[in-house]
Amino acid sequence: MTDLREKYYLKKDHHVDARCICGVPQALPSDVYLIKKVRCHNRQIHKFTTLKGARRRLNQAPYTVKGFRLFDKVKVGEQVGLIYGRRQSGSFDVRTVYGERINGSISYKKLQLIETRKSWLIERC
Known part of the structure; x- marks a missing residue:
């Protein structure tokens, strides 16, 4: 060798x-692959700033919103992206693996689930 x-x-x-x-x-x-590690949990319980009355706001987002989780691979029209942000209203921030935003805030009705999240994102370049 x-x-x-x-x-x-x-x-x-x-x-x-x-x-x-x-x-x-x-x-x-x-083939060349882009491999990226993503977090599995958000362990920050409270936000740093306090509300009136010295109360602290919780930082825990819901686990799933309308059946979608953080970093699920979804299809939006002809583009494929990952869910980077979710809102209780059912709109999502969808981006590519490289972090480029796809169409801003997108409703859950326009998303099609391709693959559920994993702790490692692997994309063929």
């Missing part, structure tokens, strides 16, 4: 070692 890597002047890397083991050290990966 190290002989092939040294023969082709390749750097020491896990992926390069895997290609050397299989006997094709100069193979290139066929």
